[in-house]
Amino acid sequence: MRFRVISQACSRAIGALAPALIICATAIALQAKEAEWTDLLPAGDLTKHWTTKGNWSIDGDGVVSLTPREGEKGWARFDAYLWLAGDYQDFEIEFDYQVQKGGNSGFYFHVGDQASPVAKGIEVQIYDSGSKPADAKLTDHDSGGVIPGIPPQKNNAKPAGQWNTFHITVKGRSLTIRLNGEVVNEVDLDHPRLKDRPATGSIGFQDHALPLKLRKIRIRQL
Template sequence: MPKNRIIRKLFLPLLVFLLLTNCKSENSEWKSLIVDNSLEGWHTFQDFESTKGWIVEDNVLIFNGVSDMESGEGDASLLSDKEYENFEIKFDWKIIPGGNSGFMWGVNEDKKYNYPYQTGQEIQILDPAIYDNPKIALGGDMEINNAVEDLEVHKHFVGALYDLSAPSVLDVAKSANEWNSYHIKIDYKANRGEVILNDVLINSFPLQGPEWEAMVQKSKFNKSKSEDSEYLGDARWYDFGRFSKGHICFQDHPGEVSFRNIMIKELE
């Protein structure tokens, strides 16, 4: 066999291996989601031209706008331009007294949905003092009642998979105006989601299958309850949690909330 053919035979498999290894390495690296101290790579729900209500200062993402709950002008939750499926995300968050927000994934922007939470599952972000005094909750009677009704089960508490899975530890969150740290893992291949708050694993839950369906049946997302939710439009809750791949989202909700050190790593 000629020498050049021998070289090609040996070199080509090595080249393919290096290319595949490099691609896998790049996908599995932690990447910042705040680029050049800007909102590049983000948009508000169903509007790729807008980031209304959100600013970035010193690489800190801040919602300082008026929420749809207060304005009635449409949801201003902030979504990633890119869609994700299996990933880990880390970020620090800080919220004002009485404030409420959330992190979502699997959000679909079809126009038949009025809100990102019709499809996306949410990890709750909240001033924990609301559970000691629900009257301080921003957002009026709806948010006050949400806290009062949840004082025992804690499915709306910090670190909850909203209305589906309560955190197993309740004393980890820091007070309003202090920085907390989330490390959230969403892995559909392993059918497992995890929430680590301030270095403590506080929640673990399935993402699909019979166990997940059982949780949905006990929640407000139960399809049989959808007919009472006219404000959601015709789609109601029918597609809640059905999209394993979708946009990630920081929620538009009453109260200023800040995020920093937002890093994501896609899982193979």
């Protein structure tokens, strides 16, 4: 009789706890899913996650190189950009980049139309800012600047030929840009220059007809 009473009490206790356990398990699963990073260059493969008509390639060390073809000029060849499959709204992305002297490129996100990323997206500038004098005025075209119209708060770029690391977080209406471990820009996406841009969309790297190297690209959705 005593065993039956204890058993019934245990059953009631477990029954009472079950909803809480389910909630906890669900929360843990969601947190784990949120924390998953996706390697965007798995096993040195550029074709699994990316599309482009530009002259992008990847070597055995996982380094992506943009080598402009003869006669290619400017940034308006939008199908030559390196486009990531799918749309992203809230996300974190990390990548290394390397530019040559005078190098220029950009990281695009929330692009609503790949045929018009400059007008229908937001750009985080990639530039040879590390070669500028320490006291030079910064513009939205310096590394970590946001186009249109928002310069970085500091110049933390390394000189041309060295690797730089971007860590970019987009969550809600907030954009945080870290360059080489330091926050260089914090931007409200409701800024007058940005508020009418799409809130979700494609991610891509600009082909500015100038050499560029990328590596260690990974992303996670938030």
